[in-house]
Amino acid sequence: MNKERIAAYLASLEPFDDGPLNRLRKDAEAAGVPIIRVETESFLRTMVKILDPQSVLEIGTAVGYSSIVMAKAGAGRIDTIENYEKRIPAALDNIRQAGFESRIRLIEGDAGRVLKELIAGGAEPYDLVFLDAAKGQYLHWLPDILQLMHPGSVLVTDNVLQDETVMESRFLIPRRERTTHARMRDYLYELKHNAGLQTSVIPLGDGISLSVLLDPEDQ
Numbered sequence: 464m465n466k467e468r469i470a471a472y473l474a475s476l477e478p479f480d481d482g483p484l485n486r487l488r489k490d491a492e493a494a495g496v497p498i499i500r501v502e503t504e505s506f507l508r509t510m511v512k513i514l515d516p517q518s519v520l521e522i523g524t525a526v527g528y529s530s531i532v533m534a535k536a537g538a539g540r541i542d543t544i545e546n547y548e549k550r551i552p553a554a555l556d557n558i559r560q561a562g563f564e565s566r567i568r569l570i571e572g573d574a575g576r577v578l579k580e581l582i583a584g585g586a587e588p589y590d591l592v593f594l595d596a597a598k599g600q601y602l603h604w605l606p607d608i609l610q611l612m613h614p615g616s617v618l619v620t621d622n623v624l625q626d627e628t629v630m631e632s633r634f635l636i637p638r639r640e641r642t643t644h645a646r647m648r649d650y651l652y653e654l655k656h657n658a659g660l661q662t663s664v665i666p667l668g669d670g671i672s673l674s675v676l677l678d679p680e681d682q
């Protein structure tokens with residue numbers, strides 16, 4: 464199976480959009496800002512339509528692209544976390560220009576700290592969590608993320624296949640990437656073996672995991 468040809472073909476099926484969202488994508492890509500791939504965007508939009516989430520937690524705002532995608536698809540209130548100061552003004556500006564200031568709240572700061580603050584502040588559990596930030600931290604953040612979900616909440620994690628290197632032996636991974644590589648494998652193992660979660664890993668885009676938090680009675 465030629466995955467690149469399939470990906471190119473599937474991307475070619477996406478309806479052409481020359482509106483503001485497409486301009487935002489082009490600007491982000493030209494500036495080297497890492498945003499969700501086209502096929503991941505389509506998946507996220509479909510998930511929002513299926514789940515109709517009243518509340519979303521996104522970890523990793525960048526310039527607000529995926530938040531805006533989810534808001535446009537009909538997600539209710541979105542809290543999105545970003546710690547890179549240089550991106551925050553652009554994200555706020557993009558969210559304002561898209562007209563979603565009242566629905567998207569950008570929370571500035573390190574996600575590890577913000578997650579704990581949300582829990583301590585008694586945040587209502589979110590219906591959908593989209594995890595798209597520092598890949599090496601996912602396993603570390605997972606217990607707090609689970610505390611911010613309710614049975615039936617869905618966790619979508621992007622980039623879990625790490626440019627198709629996640630299945631390789633650590634000896635084939637450049638030394639500087641080995642820690643992240645090992646942590647992503649541990650994260651996927653945990654998602655698949657945590658009795659409280661039902662998870663499917665989908666080789667779409669850079670790899671997506673889709674997990675639902677189970678009711679304790681269903682475990």
Ligand SMILES: C[S@@+](CC[C@H](N)C(=O)[O-])C[C@H]1O[C@@H](n2cnc3c(N)ncnc32)[C@H](O)[C@@H]1O
Binds near residue numbers: 522529547573574575
């Ligand atoms: C892949 S980008 C997010 C893209 C965005 N979800 C989109 O598709 O439009 C990841 C973002 O996570 C942010 N990030 C990384 N580590 C973080 C952390 N510890 N706390 C908060 N944000 C973090 C990065 O600065 C970066 O902007």
